[in-house]
Amino acid sequence: MNESSLGAIFLDSLLINNFVLSVFLGICPFIGVSNKFETAWRMGVSVIFVILVSSVLAFGTNLLLINFHAEYLRIITYIVIIASTVQLVEMFIKKTSPALFRALGIYLPLITTNCAVLGVALFQTARNYSFAQSVVFALGSSMGFTLALVIMAIIRERLELSDIPGTAKGTALVLMIAGTLSLAFMGFAGMGGGG
Amino acid sequence: MAHAHGNAPSPSESMEAFLNGLWKQNPVFVQVLGMCPTLAVTNSARNAAAMGLATIFVLVCSNTLISLVRKLVQKQVRIATYILIIATFVTMVDYIIKAVSVDVYKALGPFIALIVVNCIILGRAEAFASKNSVGKSILDGLGMGLGFAIALFCLGGVREILGAGTLFGVSLFGPNFQPWVLFLLPSGGFFTLAGWLLIFTWWKERKKRMAEAQQ
Amino acid sequence: MNQAAPQNMPSSAKLIQLMGTVSLVCGLLIVSTHQATLAPIRANQETIMRQTVAELLPGANKQITYGVDGSGNLTVLQGVDAPGPKLFAGYDASGKLIGVVLEGADRGYADVIRAMYSYSLEKQAIIGFKVTELKETPGLGDKIVTDPKFLANFKELDASLKNRIVTVKSGTKKNKWEIDAISGATISSRAVGRLIDKSAKEMIPIIQRNRQRIEGGN
Secondary structure, three states: OOOOOHHHHHHHHHHHOOOOOOOOOOHHHHHHOOOOHHHHHHHHHHHHHHHHHHHHHHHHHHHHHHHOOOHHHHHHHHHHHHHHHHHHHHHHHHHHOHHHHHHHOOHHHHHHHOHHHHHHHHHHHHOOOOHHHHHHHHHHHHHHHHHHHHHHHHHHHHHOOOOOOHHHOOHHHHHHHHHHHHHHHHOOHHHHOOO | OOOOOOOOOOHHHHHHHHHHHHHHOOOOOOOOOOHHHHHHOOOOHHHHHHHHHHHHHHHHHHHHHHHHOOOOOOHHHHHHHHHHHHHHHHHHHHHHHHHHOHHHHHHHHHHOHHHHHOHHHHHHHHHHHOOOOHHHHHHHHHHHHHHHHHHHHHHHHHHHHHHHOEEOOEEOOOOOOOOOHHHHOHHHHHHHHHHHHHHHHHHHHHHHHHHHHHO | OOOOOOOOOOOHHHHHHHHHHHHHHHHHHHHHHHHHHHHHHHHHHHHHHHHHHHHHOOOOOEEEEEEEOOOOOEEEEOOOOOOOOEEEEEEOOOOOEEEEEEEEEEEOOOOEEEEEEEEEOOOOEEEEEEEEEOOOOOOOOOHHHHOHHHHHHHOOEEOOOOOOOEEEOOOOOOOOOEEEOOOOOHHHHHHHHHHHHHHHHHHHHHHHHOHHHHHHOO
16 A cells, blocks of 8 residues: 555646656656647647546556455556546547547547656556556646646747757757656655655 | 568668667767657666667567558557557566566666657557568668667767766876766756757758858 | 458457467466576576575574564574565574664665665664665665775664664764765664664564573574
């Protein structure tokens, strides 16, 4: 059992150990869909949704796996859960809110290969989080992902107007900004200690 | 593309499948795929090498099996089948690393399991192994895997040398070296990869310019 | 995918058959790897644990691992992979108890720090300390692993539990139960103080209660 308080877990996953900037999860969408604020925001919201649902499902499944002493099936079951969660969420949104579905569009299926989703499920198991802790952790880390994505999108929108040498344009530039952001986020680290 | 007649791939074609991933289509430096493990486990040369080997294993095995069953798998369930096969080999590599070295297992942590969502592997399954013979798929897996491992090693080596003054744990500069700790931090990963990408783009542009000048 | 089925859609039975076969093969592969690696993994973990205990209790050439249950009773464990708190007792060549190694964990600067430390019943003090898991900032927080001045705190740290074990600001250690922090790594040093305090408060009374049994080595 892990004794971290819910507040500490939330802060930790949102800022201190930000999934994108310090744990390096979900880098592909972070580079791929961070060129426009609108798309980044939509991607972020869909990821929060999927991570929350798959975290809850993964928690339940893990209990089952432990019950049957089948921990070696963990990776396989988690990836299946995530793939089906993405499909379910897609169908659910399509039925309930066609407007939202049109807005999220192609971003939903892309989430299956977002390692942040599997990362949340694996970390919450490795750290022995309780149900409440898992949900808070899922919420914090997915919001942290969205935060990093949105910040990056805002910076990139501004940079479109500036004069950058051709060689540095594209991924290299994004990585350099990410490095600077990551340094900035390190400043949050002390917040979790002492408590 | 050379057209090979008969079933056995010609030597030049096999060579091409192998070299493609190693250099022309390097998964990290050219295709910019599989970024998460590239950045996360490259704070030392040893971790980078271990991750590279694990990925080569999974890539070669999954390419082989997927190519073997490629004629049986229906289109509707192919992605599900591929993911199942990849996850199997990842679970195996997870246990094998744990049995070989607890230190490496601790250092790589959940990133071994996360090989499942490394887009390179599913990408090769879909783009190559599902359409080509077993032999060629193995070569493609080896080439892509090696290309990935070399890229990881380029990052891990630079980060360890600058950030700790060592390579594979062996001290290079003596005790008076003041390590550049930034390179071991997460931001160092971003900066190092950005540096490599800059070098690659610059080199490609130079080659293009030279080709144009020759004309 | 689930609407407007094309004409050449294969039957569901066929798809299920295929998925079933693939799953069967995958299951076989996973289970056989799991079975094959079970013994080496357990042996690895045990070797590492034994090495750490030997390092923390120099001269120990016999070790016994005890598991502690909820009501504070001890059971002798064969492996080291059982869940729950554990004690590792180390004995010298003549079978005399040197000390007991305990585990602790607390949140540091970046992530949880795990450590093991050795406790001497005779001296009622902590006589050794080793970090087993840490992800602190390189160059700052990771000094708690290597800094010789910091490690000197654990040569004889009072653990009679009359006073709380606590980390104090760098250079202000006055009492035997205080840990001198590393300047520049205060948060990581404090985490070390907390993890020892927490685990010592819980485990040392249990050790004292079972002293005869541990000394007898049964």
